[in-house]
Amino acid sequence: MLVMKFGGTSVGDAQCIANVKEIIARSVTERSPVVVVVSAMSTVTETLIETARLASQGEQSAVEEKLQSLERKHSQVVEALFPKAHRRAVQKTVTDILGEFAKLCAGMALVGEMPLRALDAGLSVGERLSSTLLAQHLETNGIAAQAVDASQCLLTDDNFGNAKPLLKHTHDAMRRVLLPLAEKKCVPIVTGFLGATREGIRTTLGRGGSDYSAAIVASSLGAAELWIWTDVDGVMSADPKMVEKGRIVKELTYEEAAELSYFGAKVLHPKTLAPLQSSRIPVYIKNTFAPEKAGTRIGPSHENSPQGAKAVTSMAPVALLTLRSNGTPGTTELLARTFAALSHSHVDILMVTQSSYQDSFCLLVPQSAAEMAQATLEHAFRLELSHQYLDPLERQDVAAIALIGEGMKGTPGIAARVFGALAREKVSVIAIAQGSSESNISLVVSQEGRSAAVRAIHQEFLVPAAAQSV
Ligand code: ADP
Ligand code: ASP
Numbered sequence: 479m480l481v482m483k484f485g486g487t488s489v490g491d492a493q494c495i496a497n498v499k500e501i502i503a504r505s506v507t508e509r510s511p512v513v514v515v516v517s518a519m520s521t522v523t524e525t526l527i528e529t530a531r532l533a534s535q536g537e538q539s540a541v542e543e544k545l546q547s548l549e550r551k552h553s554q555v556v557e558a559l560f561p562k563a564h565r566r567a568v569q570k571t572v573t574d575i576l577g578e579f580a581k582l583c584a585g586m587a588l589v590g591e592m593p594l595r596a597l598d599a600g601l602s603v604g605e606r607l608s609s610t611l612l613a614q615h616l617e618t619n620g621i622a623a624q625a626v627d628a629s630q631c632l633l634t635d636d637n638f639g640n641a642k643p644l645l646k647h648t649h650d651a652m653r654r655v656l657l658p659l660a661e662k663k664c665v666p667i668v669t670g671f672l673g674a675t676r677e678g679i680r681t682t683l684g685r686g687g688s689d690y691s692a693a694i695v696a697s698s699l700g701a702a703e704l705w706i707w708t709d710v711d712g713v714m715s716a717d718p719k720m721v722e723k724g725r726i727v728k729e730l731t732y733e734e735a736a737e738l739s740y741f742g743a744k745v746l747h748p749k750t751l752a753p754l755q756s757s758r759i760p761v762y763i764k765n766t767f768a769p770e771k772a773g774t775r776i777g778p779s780h781e782n783s784p785q786g787a788k789a790v791t792s793m794a795p796v797a798l799l800t801l802r803s804n805g806t807p808g809t810t811e812l813l814a815r816t817f818a819a820l821s822h823s824h825v826d827i828l829m830v831t832q833s834s835y836q837d838s839f840c841l842l843v844p845q846s847a848a849e850m851a852q853a854t855l856e857h858a859f860r861l862e863l864s865h866q867y868l869d870p871l872e873r874q875d876v877a878a879i880a881l882i883g884e885g886m887k888g889t890p891g892i893a894a895r896v897f898g899a900l901a902r903e904k905v906s907v908i909a910i911a912q913g914s915s916e917s918n919i920s921l922v923v924s925q926e927g928r929s930a931a932v933r934a935i936h937q938e939f940l941v942p943a944a945a946q947s948v
């Protein structure tokens with residue numbers, strides 16, 4: 479079985495959807511059974527969020543405008559892709575689904591709030607529309623297909639906006655819903671990003687979550703491979719939006735790819751690899767607009783896995799919190815209590831650097847968690863702070879840069895080369911962490927230094943020597 483996921487740009491307009499149909503048609507003849515996971519058309523999720531926000535603020539005319547633009551975007555696809563005989567039925571489905579969203583917006587306008595639970599129900603509209611349009615387009619072209627709303631089979635907790643899949647229940651439900659379709663040679667077109675609680679209340683997996691959905695589908699069905707179709711030729715040695723002349727990375731281990739996505743490479747959602755790793759399902763990242771290109775293969779590490787730096791990535795803004803003690807408590811106690819408190823508040827820590835000499839250390843946390851982290855630590859250390867055993871917590875908004883590649887740890891001088899490259903660009907390093915992971919050197923620079931730092935590290939490690947001298 480092959481699972482294929484198409485991202486938002488891959489289904490961005492009628493022509494893109496027609497192109498996706500061609501890719502699916504080819505795969506069905508070569509690789510059946512095929513299961514497809516699809517994102518909302520590009521920009522639709524943003525528009526839905528913005529519309530809900532406007533509704534909760536009572537901006538009725540702006541809401542109307544947004545609703546019309548959503549209707550136009552999807553109706554253009556109906557107009558362009560469907561023969562007259564089918565158009566009316568497909569258009570009705572589009573109007574009905576959008577009507578549901580309009581009702582949710584009216585509810586939010588009434589209460590003047592945008593509850594996460596209602597927002598998740600509203601966001602479901604994006605993927606439900608794209609999966610319906612794609613499935614119907616396949617059907618009218620003679621390829622048996624059926625839109626599947628993942629709320630039937632991707633079961634989650636009720637952490638609206640960032641729900642966690644209940645893997646055992648999901649595994650069973652996925653097999654129950656999807657396998658009979660695959661057996662009938664009917665391609666399921668599953669909505670990415672969406673789930674539901676066991677009581678049937680809609681949830682979403684967090685922005686960019688369709689990659690994660692696809693991984694869950696692939697692992698639940700025991701697929702042979704997962705192909706993620708997107709708008710770049712594969713994982714590149716740096717974000718092509720930041721470094722023009724990046725190279726395609728042919729092969730990555732799960733760990734390398736996970737580190738990359740965790741440190742900001744948007745090409746993969748950070749949670750994607752975990753469900754695949756235990757069943758060793760390989761992932762290919764491929765370009766929908768250049769399907770002949772090989773793309774990047776992500777799989778288990780093996781004897782001949784290429785070693786050394788593979789890619790550089792960055793994330794900004796992120797918050798750097800500094801704790802400095804006057805000796806009591808010592809660093810070990812400080813660290814232990816910090817980790818305990820932050821784990822209790824569900825704050826992810828991106829990076830830790832420590833200076834035992836100064837009894838101080840820095841923590842890097844996502845911007846979205848910064849206030850929670852700060853409040854948690856100020857509460858946990860309230861006594862020490864009030865007696866001035868600890869200096870007041872410092873917060874700085876910064877950029878995190880990570881150089882990824884297995885085997886770097888064993889190569890002497892890597893950190894020195896990173897410092898050298900940054901010094902040449904006059905970017906100063908605020909903090910550095912090496913060693914927590916086998917395949918990652920991460921550092922902190924100012925937000926203004928972000929692009930220069932990424933380019934300098936890319937030039938130093940990822941441009942072949944021959945190209946550098948040209
Ligand atoms: P999709 O809609 O297909 O899920 P995304 O926009 O989420 O696509 O992810 C693809 C984007 O990821 C690319 O357009 C690119 O700008 C960005 N990106 C960031 N880092 C990298 C990288 N190292 N390699 C490739 N793409 C990257
Ligand atoms: N449509 C969702 C988003 O934009 C999920 C995804 O595209 O992966 O976040």
Ligand code: MG
Pocket residue numbers: 485686689744745746747
């Ligand atoms: Mg994405």
